[in-house]
Amino acid sequence: MLNIAICDDEKKLRKDLRNLIAVQLELTGMDYAIQEFDCGESLLAACDAAEQIDILFLDIEMPGAGGMTTAKMLRQSGRKMIMIFVTAYPDFVFQGYEVQAFHYILKPYEEAKIREVLSKAIEEIHGREAQFYIVEQKSGTLRLPMDSICYFKSDRRTVNVVTVRENVIFYGKLDDVAAELPSCFQRVHNRYLVNMHFVTKIETACCLCHEEEIPVSRAYRQDLAVAFAQMMLY
Structure with a gap:
């Protein structure tokens, strides 16, 4: 089972990203589950409750605990999930080094980019397991x-x-x-x-x-x- 999480404060963008991810995963035939979180705090609470996440799509700009703060807290707690930042601002991309971000996706979402990054993330997971x-x-x-x-x-x-x-x-x-x-x-x-x-x-x-x-x-x-x-x- 591949567990994917989307953390973004904008409901429509969460839905759009979820649909694009689901389309790609259906083509692979993999078992998967997608969870949505509207803020960093709810994501952190789920992880504290031993929720397993393999791939995280994380918005950088959010009220409260922003994406970068949330990412740092996840890494400090030992979470090794693949982090993919989503942002409307290219300038934020380079901050990902600090938390070992796997990749980034710019808003608005493009299906080809989602397909490319998701494919690489799945390959990375298979490599880690092997x-x-x-x-x-x-x-x-x-x-x-x-x-x-x-x-x-x-x-x-x-x-x-x-x-x-x-x-x-x-x-x-x-x-x-x-x-x-x-x-x-x-x-x-x-x-x-x-x-x-x-x-x-x-x-x-x-x-x-x-x-x-x-x-x-x-x-x-x-x-x-x-x-x-x-x-x-x-």
């Missing part, structure tokens, strides 16, 4: 979901993988780890590999990954900047 990083330890085998891994850090003969829930140490080389990872992982230092989905800020000598400062060496600085900019395009 991807695990396998860690072999003396105590057994661990399967770590790729989308829960924040970064890898090498320390001599061992590698420390830091996830949103735990740290796991295993014997290995960072070069070998890098060869097994999807493109969302970026080398930023001889000792560090970061998951770009958790990177919220980059600076000259470091980046912020899951609220931790990770060193960035000169050799990887440009590649990191390019990867960071591309996060809003795919």
